[in-house]
Amino acid sequence: MNADSAVPLVVGNLVAIFWPKSGMLCASFCHRGAELLRRIDDLKAAKARGSTVGIPLLYPWANRLDSLRYRAGGRDVVLEPSSPLLHFDDHGLPMHGVPWGQLVWEAEVEPDSILARLDWKRPDLLALFPYPHKVQMDATLDPDSLTLGITVFASGGTCVPISFGFHPYFGIPQLPRPAWRVELPVMRRLLLDPRGIPTGGQEPFGPVDSPLGETNFDDGFAVMDAQPSFSLSGAGRRITVTFLEGFPYAQVFAPENKDFIALEPMTAPTNALTSGQGLRVIEAGAEFRALFRISIQ
Numbered sequence: 001m002n003a004d005s006a007v008p009l010v011v012g013n014l015v016a017i018f019w020p021k022s023g024m025l026c027a028s029f030c031h032r033g034a035e036l037l038r039r040i041d042d043l044k045a046a047k048a049r050g051s052t053v054g055i056p057l058l059y060p061w062a063n064r065l066d067s068l069r070y071r072a073g074g075r076d077v078v079l080e081p082s083s084p085l086l087h088f089d090d091h092g093l094p095m096h097g098v099p100w101g102q103l104v105w106e107a108e109v110e111p112d113s114i115l116a117r118l119d120w121k122r123p124d125l126l127a128l129f130p131y132p133h134k135v136q137m138d139a140t141l142d143p144d145s146l147t148l149g150i151t152v153f154a155s156g157g158t159c160v161p162i163s164f165g166f167h168p169y170f171g172i173p174q175l176p177r178p179a180w181r182v183e184l185p186v187m188r189r190l191l192l193d194p195r196g197i198p199t200g201g202q203e204p205f206g207p208v209d210s211p212l213g214e215t216n217f218d219d220g221f222a223v224m225d226a227q228p229s230f231s232l233s234g235a236g237r238r239i240t241v242t243f244l245e246g247f248p249y250a251q252v253f254a255p256e257n258k259d260f261i262a263l264e265p266m267t268a269p270t271n272a273l274t275s276g277q278g279l280r281v282i283e284a285g286a287e288f289r290a291l292f293r294i295s296i297q
Helices: 043-049 123-128
Strands: 007-011 014-019 025-031 069-072 075-078 106-110 113-120 133-142 145-153 160-162 181-184 187-192 198-205 208-211 217-223 229-234 237-245 249-254 261-266 280-282 287-296
Touching: 007 113, 007 133, 014 133, 014 145, 025 145, 198 217, 229 261, 237 261, 280 287
Parallel strands: none
Antiparallel strands: 007 014, 014 025, 069 075, 106 113, 113 133, 133 145, 145 287, 160 280, 181 208, 181 229, 187 198, 187 217, 217 249, 229 237, 237 287, 249 261
16 A cells, blocks of 8 residues: 555554545455455556445446436536546446546545545546536544545535445455355345346345355345445454435445455436436535445444
């Protein structure tokens, strides 16, 4: 890790390390010296590729769009495919907004917290998402949890569509993936086309409380509870992600041949900017708040 970029928070048995100058990425989250995050073996290479690692913020949209065009908040937007601020999936669809490594946040640091700010006003950023605004991220570490919050301020004289999310990659140390136990709440699974784009249909799902085994997840969900929880446990340790506010959708990603699972809080479903489904737009002068907590037992 680059010491000039890394900001550690330490409380009791928990240590969280953030990179404010590189997307406010949470690059490490350790409990009693054991790393709980995944895909962080080569952060420099991941940053260069635009790959998601650790706990990245996906902004200004999460997951993929089905087109280089979208209309939201009364504006028509055409994305330039050659933009260095775009990352594409295997189907050639724009993925995860601006890569985390290209967003520079200004941070105020305390021993147990970080308050970071981003002003969305650069011309290259506005070319992708033409809604000038300000974003604030707060990270607070307690003896048994890490809480992450985002506040969007529509301070630029225009409305702002809300379509972001987080992509936390977790694993249980010193335990093979098939033995990890997963608990997921009752939700509505979003039906997807072959590209991973929601079709508009839904079906009942859950609850789940079972070993992960060889199960493959790459699914989007509409949550049912006001504060749903998602857990991963094994070897005497339990990681619980609780959506506290502002996240009515979830993504669960656990490829069967990878030793991680991503339990992802989402403000909108995949492709909301182009489909309009589940998309919230805050008016000029308003603000939007979203909050989730990662607890360790």
